[in-house]
Amino acid sequence: xxxxEIFEKLNEIFREVFEDDEISVTDTTSAADIEDWxxxxxxxxxxxxxxxxDIKFSMKDVIGMKNVGEMVDIIMEDK
Amino acid sequence: MESTSFITLxxxxxxxxTHLKEYKIAIVGDCSTQHLATALKGYGYQEGYNLxxxxxDYNQIESQIMDDQSELYAHTPDAVLIFMxxxxxxxxxxxxxxxxxxxxxxxxxxxxxxxxxxxxxxTKTNILQFNFVExxxxxxxxxxxxxxxxxxxxxxxxxxxxxxxxxxTKNAFLIDLSTIQNxxxxxxxxxxxxxxxxxxxLSTAILPEVAKQILDVIKSLSGKFKKCAILDLDNTLWGxxxxxxxxxxxxxxxxxxxxxxxxxxxWLKELKNRGIILAVCSKNNEDTxxxxxxxxxxxxxHLEDISMFVANWENKASNILNIQKTxxxxxxxxxxxxxxxxxxxxxxxxxxxxxxxxxxxxxxxYLSFLKSLNLFETASYSENDKDRTKQYQAEVGxxxxxxxxxxxxxxxxSLEMVATVHPFEEFEFPRIAQLSQRSNQFNLRTVxxxxxxxxxxxxxxxxxxxxxxxxxxxxxxxxxxNVIMEKQDENTLxxxxxxxxxxxxxxxxxxFIINHVIExxxxxxxxxxxxxxxxxxxxAMVEKMYAKLGFQxxxxxxxxxxxxxxxxxxxxxxxx
Numbered sequence: 001x002x003x004x005e006i007f008e009k010l011n012e013i014f015r016e017v018f019e020d021d022e023i024s025v026t027d028t029t030s031a032a033d034i035e036d037w038x039x040x041x042x043x044x045x046x047x048x049x050x051x052x053x054d055i056k057f058s059m060k061d062v063i064g065m066k067n068v069g070e071m072v073d074i075i076m077e078d079k
Numbered sequence: 080m081e082s083t084s085f086i087t088l089x090x091x092x093x094x095x096x097t098h099l100k101e102y103k104i105a106i107v108g109d110c111s112t113q114h115l116a117t118a119l120k121g122y123g124y125q126e127g128y129n130l131x132x133x134x135x136d137y138n139q140i141e142s143q144i145m146d147d148q149s150e151l152y153a154h155t156p157d158a159v160l161i162f163m164x165x166x167x168x169x170x171x172x173x174x175x176x177x178x179x180x181x182x183x184x185x186x187x188x189x190x191x192x193x194x195x196x197x198x199x200x201x202t203k204t205n206i207l208q209f210n211f212v213e214x215x216x217x218x219x220x221x222x223x224x225x226x227x228x229x230x231x232x233x234x235x236x237x238x239x240x241x242x243x244x245x246x247x248t249k250n251a252f253l254i255d256l257s258t259i260q261n262x263x264x265x266x267x268x269x270x271x272x273x274x275x276x277x278x279x280x281l282s283t284a285i286l287p288e289v290a291k292q293i294l295d296v297i298k299s300l301s302g303k304f305k306k307c308a309i310l311d312l313d314n315t316l317w318g319x320x321x322x323x324x325x326x327x328x329x330x331x332x333x334x335x336x337x338x339x340x341x342x343x344x345x346w347l348k349e350l351k352n353r354g355i356i357l358a359v360c361s362k363n364n365e366d367t368x369x370x371x372x373x374x375x376x377x378x379x380x381h382l383e384d385i386s387m388f389v390a391n392w393e394n395k396a397s398n399i400l401n402i403q404k405t406x407x408x409x410x411x412x413x414x415x416x417x418x419x420x421x422x423x424x425x426x427x428x429x430x431x432x433x434x435x436x437x438x439x440x441x442x443x444x445y446l447s448f449l450k451s452l453n454l455f456e457t458a459s460y461s462e463n464d465k466d467r468t469k470q471y472q473a474e475v476g477x478x479x480x481x482x483x484x485x486x487x488x489x490x491x492x493s494l495e496m497v498a499t500v501h502p503f504e505e506f507e508f509p510r511i512a513q514l515s516q517r518s519n520q521f522n523l524r525t526v527x528x529x530x531x532x533x534x535x536x537x538x539x540x541x542x543x544x545x546x547x548x549x550x551x552x553x554x555x556x557x558x559x560x561n562v563i564m565e566k567q568d569e570n571t572l573x574x575x576x577x578x579x580x581x582x583x584x585x586x587x588x589x590x591f592i593i594n595h596v597i598e599x600x601x602x603x604x605x606x607x608x609x610x611x612x613x614x615x616x617x618x619a620m621v622e623k624m625y626a627k628l629g630f631q632x633x634x635x636x637x638x639x640x641x642x643x644x645x646x647x648x649x650x651x652x653x654x655x
Contacts, residue, residue, distance in 0.1 A: 016086050043276075043279065047273075048086060048283075
């Protein structure tokens with residue numbers, strides 16, 4: 001899967017999870033940029049991304065990912 | 080699989096719910112419960128409840144329960160949900176000295192018993208507690224099953240202990256998380272990393288199903304549950320079409336396709352034994368439709384299991400309306416089971432309140448699918464429930480007799496009705512509580528009582544109680560009405576609750592009951608009785624009941640009877 005396709009899908013997921021149709025994520029988007037992105041929503045986000053891409057993040061991935069770019073890297077490795 | 084996703088529930092949870100029925104719930108757990116709280120709130124919205132959730136901080140079960148001043152008690156919850164996780168349980172098990180492990184389950188049950196009794200001593204609430212999902216540590220392998228000091232052994236013992244405890248605690252109900260995990264699998268229900276990172280023992284994927292099970296229990300506690308299953312015949316109860324294939328060629332019995340239909344019938348018969356009314360609604364000639372029930376040696380269901388049998392060529396929706404009217408139960412308490420999507424859709428379109436499961440095409444899947452819906456949740460069960468079919472069959476008999484009489488009064492006399500009246504007696508407590516949960520239509524103030532509350536009222540000198548049982552020549556209705564009256568002052572008796580089973584409506588029972596209420600008030604030295612009507616979406620039929628029975632309308636739903644000048648109502652019912 002191409003990076004652009006992943007971003008397209010991720011945008012949909014982010015908009016769903018954070019209930020904000022304006023969201024458009026980039027490599028550098030992080031929890032600091034999205035108001036509702038706290039540890040609880042992070043769990044919801046991770047579960048939704050896993051389901052959508054049919055992958056499983058590792059424990060380290062979930063805690064360690066600093067921004068959307070890193071998330072995309074992990075998804076690309078898996079796919 | 081559950082169709083609603085956690086994301087949808089999360090959105091639901093933010094909707095305006097102020098117009099919905101409020102139900103207050105407090106969650107305490109030894110694990111993270113925030114996502115569960117969100118799922119619950121969102122699922123409640125979907126089911127028409129405004130769940131007002133207090134979700135306590137992590138690991139506060141004991142501190143919230145012990146402390147009078149805790150947020151839990153300040154919330155005055157209708158139900159407290161206790162989530163003790165298997166994961167935490169295992170930690171405690173490992174901390175237990177080896178020599179004490181064989182009694183680990185007993186010790187844990189003692190703690191839970193203590194929690195429940197403290198809760199009950201401090202507040203009036205229902206208790207919902209998850210049982211424990213099974214997760215063996217594989218320390219002993221399969222040998223754990225014969226080793227009392229193994230975790231698996233103690234875990235299973237604990238689940239049985241919980242059931243025993245719940246069966247003795249009237250206001251406590253278990254949420255069977257273990258069964259959920261059995262259905263969906265450990266891997267789907269639990270995400271290891273989420274547990275380690277966030278102390279979440281449940282995956283977000285399983286939360287909607289867990290929320291559904293909790294709502295199922297809450298709904299049945301507030302009087303919303305199924306009472307009747309209306310069944311199609313051809314390709315639903317047996318394979319094939321009786322009118323075309325004939326008695327010898329329909330599929331039912333041990334062999335081949337027939338086996339799935341036999342098992343399905345066996346399950347329906349179990350429902351009937353539990354007190355679910357079975358009715359038949361089939362497009363067939365009546366004689367043809369009844370033939371398998373009468374003559375096929377391998378039929379599990381017989382005519383005596385069916386409360387009402389309707390087979391004709393009318394459209395099913397009008398037949399269902401007829402069944403509902405005759406049995407006199409709410410449309411929302413009926414499940415219609417039919418293999419034919421056309422019939423299902425037309426019934427759904429014409430009767431939106433009825434539940435119509437989308438039966439899978441393959442009959443082999445009927446049973447698993449229906450079981451997965453958990454349609455028949457209940458908040459009570461009494462020994463008498465198994466007799467319900469007979470009572471409703473008698474009802475259908477009465478309706479037929481009635482059409483032979485021109486004068487309704489003559490008809491009532493011909494029923495030879497005899498009633499029993501007395502203050503609440505202990506053996507009746509379960510039935511009285513159950514009636515208070517089931518009755519929606521003839522219920523003047525719709526106060527729901529648990530068995531424990533009924534017991535309390537029966538022993539309280541400030542209350543007078545009356546229970547009424549009725550029989551006629553067709554059969555015994557059993558206990559069909561109860562009245563709870565509270566002494567307001569020396570002269571005034573207030574009717575806190577009066578409800579009656581709709582099965583005995585318009586037989587002169589209302590009149591009979593009020594006559595007894597007045598007599599009881601008189602015997603106890605009161606000079607007036609006040610009745611009140613509190614409207615709900617379902618009890619409009621009794622709006623003017625007190626006025627009709629000789630009370631004076633005071634306005635605002637209040638009615639008064641002056642005992643010394645009361646004109647007793649005419650009735651054809653005798654007292655034993």
